Amino acid sequence: MSDSFDEFPLGATNLTHAEAMALCQNPGDCSFDEFPQNATKLSRTDALALCTPQNASTDDFGPPSKRMKISGPSDIGTPLMTSTPIKNSGSTLQTRKSPNQYGAGRPRKESDNPFTYISPNHFPTPKELHFFTKSVRMSKENKLTRKNAAFYALDTIRIKFNALDDIKNPALLHKHVAKCIDIFIRKQIQAAKGDLETTPYWLQMQHEGFREEAGFFISHKTHSAVGGGEIINTLARQMQSNKNLGLDGSFSVAMNVFKDGARRKLVGRGVEKKKKGTRSAEKMKETILQHHFGEKRKRVLGNSHCMVKALCLGKLVSDSSNPRTSEVDRKEFKKTLHNLTRTDRTEAFQAEVQLKMAKNLLEEAQMDTNQEEHGREDLEVLAAYLEDYQITLWSLKGRDTVLTEEANYNVKGKGFIGLFHHKGHYEYVTHTKSGNPSRFCYKCSTWAGHNHTKKCKAKCWWCGFSECKPEPAIKIHCDDCNIDIPGQDCFDRHLKCATGHALPNCKKFFFCSKCMKYDRTPEYRKGSHVCGATHFCAICKAKKEKEHECSHPMPTEAGKTKKREKQEKWxxxxxxxxxxxxxxxxxxxxxxxxxxxxxxxxxxxxxxxxxxxxxxxxxxxxxxxxxxxxxxxxxxxxxxxxxxxx
Incomplete structure (x- = not known):
């Protein structure tokens, strides 16, 4: 039995029916329907007995699908049909332990245990559907409409979760809602005759409390990657800083299911040398590259081996950018890459040199050097050979304007190679530009978005340099910033600028002996330090304590001028x-x-x-x-x- 009753105190004797249902990890196989729904004195022993499946089998409780983690607000994405897919950055389901509270008053309490929910890897059972019917109210029948052979759409409906007031524990409340959302997703994929492992879907959830007008989106993900647990984790993180967003309200839900979710072969050969005359097709491909990846032209040339050539060029980019590579080697890699992609060389010469380099890679990987077309299976073999490089594959399906993230390989690699497949041709890319712009950080080996440099795990907190190796056994006190620095090298670096225009860490942060808090210096934050203040209040427009009396600040002249400028045109x-x-x-x-x-x-x-x-x-x-x-x-x-x- 894979329930979660160990998270509830052993001596608990007042579990309500709804709380016991939330604790049960397999509501489709339990026997709670045999107990009165209005029970309010359900003991832990009774709940365990009711949760025991009547006809349990090992097939029903197989190994859970690999779960992914959705990180931070930048993962939410921009509106449906216009955004790049969310980047999965890990393989563990987590929530933030102590997120910052924004606004006034006492912060909301979080469960002592991190919330986890493992989605079943099968379609909803009759008991799960019965549980969903009792737990969720819908404005109309949720019926998928077939748009074409590969696309099913669910008209926007409003849903509301029932009996949430009966669940007092926030962690159990999140489990209950996560189950409902997960059953809903699996039900729609089943209606489209898809598969939980390979069928991608788009999901939009909109609530009047969302700060973003467009709401919350899951873009082109499979159920094996993003299920009810990941969605409720993301909603819970938003609820920490947005008191207007609550699970007791109603949500507008829209969903698309893509029947062509089965893994495509994505065969690539190359492109013929462009002929004289119209360049509309070439112009279109270059426009797509520039829009999604910021690349103005194709760099992979020739009419064969385009995937292997793209891997070779991407490997050169990775090696020339990786700080773990020596300075001499990085210069050599940059020179080679420039010679293979420069515009003042003929395409025939560059294609010949790229082909030679591609055949060398195939020979090292013990693959057929004369094979001109390569697809998904060949990429898996090459990815296994290039095990120290994270490889991400994007594509555009048909007339879609949204990138589809097809595959990720070697998630623990220190380097990165990006591939883009479009109409039988592969290109190497280094970053994404459309939707939520992101790029690979070679210092911490993670895919990151805006302002990543402030939170990079490879950067030393004391000095701000990524090449620093702190010595915890040594403590050197700095009289200027009042911080104990671990080691002489770290102490010397914290007095230097990490980049040309930045302040040294000694002038960025200090330790206040009165409130015993680390804070930014007035020179760095452009404001004075307030002892005891730990959270920024959106009402007071200043840093305040957790519990304080709010007051709207007086408008400044700059604020008045800005408002007047907005009112000039209406x-x-x-x-x-x-x-x-x-x-x-x-x-x-x-x-x-x-x-x-x-x-x-x-x-x-x-x-x-x-x-x-x-x-x-x-x-x-x-x-x-x-x-x-x-x-x-x-x-x-x-x-x-x-x-x-x-």
Whole structure:
């Protein structure tokens, strides 16, 4: 039995039915339906007995799929259909232990144990579907619509989780919601006749409490990579700093399932030398490269061995950028790469040299050097040979505008090679530009986004240099920053600038003997130190203690000027609607509120008495801006709109 009852105190005697269900790791196989749902004195022993599967088999509880970790807000991504997929950065399901609280008042308490949930690697069982039906209310039937042979879409619906008030422990609450979300995802993939390991899906969850207008997105991931546990972990991290986001509210959910999720071969050969005349196809490929990866032209040339050539060129880029490589070797690698991709050499010469280098790599990997086309299976063999290089493969499917992350190899490698496959051709890439721009950090060997240098694990906290090796046994006190530095070399470095325009760490951070806290210096933070303040309050616009009285600060002259500049240009749309009663009697249909801030979930109710049904028979709309202020003939404003129906 793979339950989670060990996380609950042994002497607990007041588990509610909902809390016991949340503790159970396999609700589809347990026997909680035999116990009254309104039970409030369920002992731990009773809960264990009810959770025991009646007909357990080893097949139902096989090894869990490999789970991935979604890190930080940059993982959330930008709107559906316009973002690059989220980068998976690990293989352990975790949540932040002590996230910073933003805003005033007492911070929210977190569970002592980190929240974990292992998703089942099978489609929902009848008992799981029954559990989902009792736990979730939906505005309408969640039915997938087939758009074409490879694409299924779920119309936007609103869902609300039931009986959350019965679960007092936050960790159990998250387990309960994670199960519901996971069952929902597996149910839709099953309806599309897909597979949990290879079928990718897109999921959008929107809540009125999200700061981002577009909501939360999972972009082109499989259930084996991202399930209910990863999604609820990401939502929980947002809830720590956003009190308006709560699980007791309703969510708008949209989902797409891609039937062509089975692993594609992605065979690449190369491109023929472009002929004289139109270059529309070549221009399109170069535009795609520049948009997604910031590369203005193709570098892999010739009509064969394009995958192996891309690996060789990417390996040169990695070796020339890796600080673990000697300075002499890095210069040599850069020179070789420049000669193979420079624009003042003929394409025939560069293609010949690249082909020679590719055949050398194939010979070292004991592969056929005369094979001109290479696909996914060949890439796996070469990735096993280049075991010290992380290899990421991207592609564009059909007319999609969103990159698909096809595969990751050698996740513990110290170097990086990026490959992009498009229409039978491979290119090497170094970073992503569209969506959430990211690149590989050769110092800590991780894929990272914006502001990674401030949090790089390879950087020494005391001196700011990545090549530093602290000596914990030695402590040298600095009178300027009041910090004990581990070692003489680290002490000397903390007085130097890590980069040309940066301050040394001695002038960046200091230790306050009064509040016993590390903080940034006034010179670095452009503000004075406040003893005891540990969190930035968004209301006070200043660093404050965890428990403090909030007060809005007085507007500054700079703030006033900024507001006035925003008010210089404006546009206003005024509209009015007149309605008539089109049918006598009472309207008994489902009530739907169109307000963006729905507090009462009447969208889910079948209220028998909603009053007379009204239909608009005239709608008037008028638009004016700061230029015309309502006068006719404005080029920016549209003419008044009048709709009548008699």
């Amino acid at each position: 546009t206003i749309i005024v509209y009015d609607a007149e309605c008539v009663v089109v049918k006598s009697g009472e309207y008994s249909g489902k009530s739907v509120l169109f307000s963006p801030k729905i507090t009462k979930f009447s969208i889910f109710s079948d209220d028998p008495c909603r009053g007379p049904k009204h239909m608009p028979n005239m709608i008037v709309a008028h638009m004016f801006c700061n230029e015309c202020r309502g006068k006719a003939g404005c080029p920016n404003c549209k003419e008044p709109i009048i709709f009548r129906e008699y």
